[in-house]
Amino acid sequence: MSITIESLISESHQTATAKGWWDDPNRNVGELLALIHSEVSEALEVYRVKGKDSLNENWLGDKGKPEGFTVELADVIIRIADFCGEFGLDLEESLTAKLAYNRTRPYRHGDKKA
Numbered sequence: 001m002s003i004t005i006e007s008l009i010s011e012s013h014q015t016a017t018a019k020g021w022w023d024d025p026n027r028n029v030g031e032l033l034a035l036i037h038s039e040v041s042e043a044l045e046v047y048r049v050k051g052k053d054s055l056n057e058n059w060l061g062d063k064g065k066p067e068g069f070t071v072e073l074a075d076v077i078i079r080i081a082d083f084c085g086e087f088g089l090d091l092e093e094s095l096t097a098k099l100a101y102n103r104t105r106p107y108r109h110g111d112k113k114a
């Protein structure tokens, strides 16, 4: 199965909408961004508990729910895609532009430490 950015956004937003997450048309953008953060924090928690050697280890939790570090990274992407779907944002264009720009940047972006 191959996923395009367009299909990722479409499926993520269709599923979130069908599950009622967009019943309130006035969801707070700051809160939505915080929910993206929360998935990064869940990935951090998996890392803290399982360690670096288990980053690619996934398992099934309650009711067959996929769990693991990369699953939490997937949640980050799904939440971003859902957000882009709701607001009609062209993530593919921005990804293309930023990836191309990054290729032109100097080693370590000049003198950055991190």
Ligand SMILES: [Mg+2]
Pocket (backbone or CB within 6 Å): 039, 042, 071, 072, 075
């Ligand atoms: Mg999660």
